[in-house]
Amino acid sequence: MIGVPQHNPRDTIISTLNQQLDHFFGAGKTVQEIAPGVSGEVSISGASGHSERLRSERDKLAPMLKALAASGITSSAAATQTRIRQKRIELIAKENGFKFTSPK
Numbered sequence: 258m259i260g261v262p263q264h265n266p267r268d269t270i271i272s273t274l275n276q277q278l279d280h281f282f283g284a285g286k287t288v289q290e291i292a293p294g295v296s297g298e299v300s301i302s303g304a305s306g307h308s309e310r311l312r313s314e315r316d317k318l319a320p321m322l323k324a325l326a327a328s329g330i331t332s333s334a335a336a337t338q339t340r341i342r343q344k345r346i347e348l349i350a351k352e353n354g355f356k357f358t359s360p361k
Contacts, residue, residue: 312352315345319353322346332357 318341325335332350335357336343350356 315349315352319349322349323353323355326350326355326357329358331360333360 321339322335325338330338332343332346335341336346339346346357
């Protein structure tokens with residue numbers, strides 16, 4: 258209505274919150290303390306189809322790169338030989354648990 262002072266929205270929210278807290282604790286419920294770094298939130302979608310497709314493509318390259326790593330070459334030499342970016346080669350090696358020799 259015109260000319261009638263309105264309630265402060267912040268005060269309304271605070272009083273509603275206090276009523277809800279009183280109702281919660283009045284029902285005998287208690288606060289659950291969650292350790293730092295632990296969250297109950299999970300991703301709704303999980304891994305997307307695109308990331309799964311990229312991972313499957315990297316898995317197809319893994320045996321060839323593992324054989325190159327076993328031959329004793331570096332990741333940069335493998336990148337030059339296979340024309341695959343070095344970062345991608347290193348990611349594939351990390352995901353599949355093998356290492357290339359380090360440059361001297």
